Amino acid sequence: MLDRTKDISVSAQAWFDAFERMLGEPEPHALSSLFLADSFWRDVLALSWNLQTLAVRDEIAQALAMLAGEAAPTNFEIAQNRAPPRWVTRAGTSTIEAIFNFETAIGRGSGIVRLVPDTADGDRLKAWTLLTALDELRGFEEQLGTSRPRGQAYSRDFRGPNWLDQRNAARDYADRDPAVLVVGGGQAGLSIAARLKQLNVDTLIADRAMRIGDNWRKRYHALTLHNQVQVNHLPYMPFPPSWPTYIPKDKLANWFESYVEAMELNFWTGTEFEGGVYDEAKGHWTVTLRRADGSKRTMHPRHVVMATGVSGIANMPDIPTxxxxxxxxxxxxxxxxxxxxxxxxxxxxxxxxxxxxxxxxxxxxxxxxxxxxxxxxxxxxxxxxxxxxxxxxxxxxxxxxxxxxxxxxxxxxxxxxxxxxxxxxxxxxxxxxxxxxxxxxxxxxxxxxxxxxxxxxxxxxxxxxxxxxxxxxxxxxxxxxxxxxxxxxxxxxxxxxxxxxxxxxxxxSTGYKPQEYLVRKLFGDAIADRVGPVWGFGDGFELRNMYARTKQPGLWFIAGSLAQCRINSKYLALQIKAIEEGILGREVSTA
Incomplete structure (x- = not known):
């Protein structure tokens, strides 16, 4: 008898082979046969350049067939360096869960397929859920590991600026504007800035607090995180294994300071973002930043990322008397x-x-x-x-x-x-x-x-x-x-x-106003009306205006828990990098 794990892997790879073969066929009916009647496909940039979820196999098959021509997905195979295919229970359903890798015309991706026997078709394994997610842009990979920058080890200029001089110049922005301005220096701002840093996109974080981490440090004395440490790592730098299960606010705040230094993020404290106007013709913003000393700086970033979090403007209800x-x-x-x-x-x-x-x-x-x-x-x-x-x-x-x-x-x-x-x-x-x-x-x-x-x-x-x-x-x-x-x-x-x-x-303790209130305050009615509600689901399956292009070119939103920011900052950064390199347009796709 074959090993059970091996049987699963063979079955999963057979599904990938059929899937890749049928993606190239002009008639989506065959592709539809690989999915359960009630199935889901979530694409995170890989084929559609959107964060989108489709339900029902015929709709999935038609969308896959339409998008595959330009995206050219290929080389679907079980990921060798990840958890092997296995039986798991998700949402109460027993399913084979397999992590896979693939390539597209512009990059490399990973995903998960969950296969369930179709009782209406002789227990043939069919996809219940499918995720296709873009991991990197070919030619613009993150500067990590073997791709890390070499620095000055072999090309030292003893009379030139050293590392500290270069860091100070990068942080000061005396002779340039950033490509991306991130408004807010909490977990959302740090996560997206760190991702963009590794993609070589010039990014500045502006936060009104006087010290990095004050968005946590200044909160009430007894505060600790309510979920456990293993869920809450920031990108690239996991918390030390000696850390407590529930992280105290001041410990997290101090880590934010260390993170900014270690990841070499450009961060302006004591800086209030006063708003911005977008120039459609030039493709950039004109924004005003007010520093702690009262001075003002006008900048022209091509992208503004609002990382002010779900908790933005305090909600002060009108309570009679x-x-x-x-x-x-x-x-x-x-x-x-x-x-x-x-x-x-x-x-x-x-x-x-x-x-x-x-x-x-x-x-x-x-x-x-x-x-x-x-x-x-x-x-x-x-x-x-x-x-x-x-x-x-x-x-x-x-x-x-x-x-x-x-x-x-x-x-x-x-x-x-x-x-x-x-x-x-x-x-x-x-x-x-x-x-x-x-x-x-x-x-x-x-x-x-x-x-x-x-x-x-x-x-x-x-x-x-x-x-x-x-x-x-x-x-x-x-x-x-x-x-x-x-x-x-x-x-x-x-x-x-x-x-x-x-x-x-x-x-x-009456909560906070929705983020669209802050958008209206900082950017005016026209942009607020164009963008619409931020956060929540509306009638769709994705959070509204989060982690993806909005109807206002150059305006992005990231918010949520540390885990949400860690996961979704990757995809937000890839979109900004793709726009910067001319791979992706600024306008939201209607496909």
């Missing part, structure tokens, strides 16, 4: 530490992660805390429930797991998260029952898709429990519903039953 409160009023983005509120009374409005964490921090500092719930909230224990979504990252290589993450079409990801949400509800039953007993209103996401899709659609609305829920159940932190508040008064909040909740501090 709140102006009557005479104590301290803060948005959660301005809250730093509970030590100043020892022995004081605080009201925290909002029950997402920030609201819960701030309430717990205040309580731990000796404040009397009331948490006010505005709308139902998803709650899940940080372990094990919140980590279920990252199970694949507990084994295998980061490269393989990132490809697996990129390969899951949104409808199947939704199905997966419905299953994970049900599993979480069972694991967290005691906690959830306790919250309901004290009047906390629970929510499990649209169609029970859980916290991940809350994040992908609205950027929040959930809490990973690290103890605050237990304090609420015990009554140590009081819980009130916003709907029970009649008005705010000088000394706090008056409830509808006539009682007063006294407060010295009110914290509004």
């Amino acid at each position: 709140l102006a009557d409160f005479k104590g301290t009023l803060l948005h959660s983005s301005r809250y730093e530490d509970g030590e100043n509120w020892t022995g004081k009374r605080a009201i925290v409005i909002g029950t997402g992660n920030s609201g819960h964490d701030i309430a717990q921090d205040l309580y731990s500092s000796g404040a009397e805390v009331t948490l006010v719930q505005r709308s139902p909230t998803l709650v899940t224990n940080i372990e094990p429930s919140a980590q279920l979504a990252y199970a694949t990252y507990n084994e295998g290589t980061l490269e393989d797991n990132d490809l697996i993450a990129a390969s899951m079409p949104t409808p199947l990801a939704r199905k997966t998260h419905v299953m994970l949400t049900e599993q979480s509800k069972e694991l967290d039953k005691e906690l959830l029952d306790g919250l309901q007993r004290v009047g906390f209103k629970l929510d499990f996401g649209e169609a029970s898709t859980g916290w991940q899709f809350k994040y992908l659609t609205r950027g929040g609305g959930y809490y990973f429990n690290v103890g605050c829920s237990n304090l609420i159940i015990e009554g140590a932190i009081k819980l009130k519903q916003f709907s029970d508040i009649e008005s705010f008064v000088t000394e706090g909040a008056r409830m509808k039953d006539g009682s007063i909740i006294p407060a010295d501090l009110i914290v509004l």
Whole structure:
């Protein structure tokens, strides 16, 4: 009997051979026969130059046949340096999962096919999902490993500028403008700048904070990441193996500083991006940067990448009578530490992660805390429930797991998260029952898709429990519903039953406005209207206007978790490089 792993590999390669052969045929019907009736193809730049997901085999076959002529995909073969083909369970379905490599007319790619026996066709193996992703542009490979720059080792000019002189000149931009201006120096900005650096695209990061990493460092004192270290590496430089499972904010902030230095990224701190105007004829922006000393610099980058994150402009809701409160009023983005509120009374409005964490921090500092719930909230224990979504990252290589993450079409990801949400509800039953007993209103996401899709659609609305829920159940932190508040008064909040909740501090943990608000502020109505909504899905399977060309040439967006930024910065950088080299047009393809 043949080894089971070998049988799988033979079957997978046979599918690739048939797929490549049928891609060259003019009639897509044969190609359609390789896919299940309900199947998905996600293409990330490789054939379409878009990030797009197609469903149903006939539509997939027609698109593949149309795009294959120009893209000329070939040499589909099982990747020898990756996880071998194997049986796995994805979205509740047992499937053969095979990682493969291929080439196109302009570069090299990798992908994943998932093969399932088709019971309607004699159990013939057919594709359930297919990912084709561009990895590199031929002739413009990343400057890594054997392709790394040689530096001055063999061509030293003892009278010329040394490495430090060159770095200072590169960072100063005294005699040139960058090709790419990245607005924002968090994980999104660092990831895309590092990718572009390795593709030899001149890139400047501008951030209004006075120190690299302050977007994390300046947040509330007790903050740590809510997902585990193995998920959160930045491109090229993994965290040291000695690091804790959950990274403290200051440790991450300091790493950002080290990362910028080690990756030789050009970064201007204390720099406010004041907006820009695009010149269609010249193909570049005119932007204004205001430095910390008040001076201004006008630049003409060909690309502006907005890396300001999902959490951009603080959402300050118009709450009637709140102006009557005479104590301290803060948005959660301005809250730093509970030590100043020892022995004081605080009201925290909002029950997402920030609201819960701030309430717990205040309580731990000796404040009397009331948490006010505005709308139902998803709650899940940080372990094990919140980590279920990252199970694949507990084994295998980061490269393989990132490809697996990129390969899951949104409808199947939704199905997966419905299953994970049900599993979480069972694991967290005691906690959830306790919250309901004290009047906390629970929510499990649209169609029970859980916290991940809350994040992908609205950027929040959930809490990973690290103890605050237990304090609420015990009554140590009081819980009130916003709907029970009649008005705010000088000394706090008056409830509808006539009682007063006294407060010295009110914290509004009310989230952030969508990114399109920032686009409108910085670029004006015409560009904001042209681009449309940013983040969320709308009617499609891809995040809107993220990691890809927008309807405004030269304007790009990157945001999300460290993992999302690490994965998608690669594809965003490839598009910018392709435009810079004349391989790809600036306009969004309608194909």
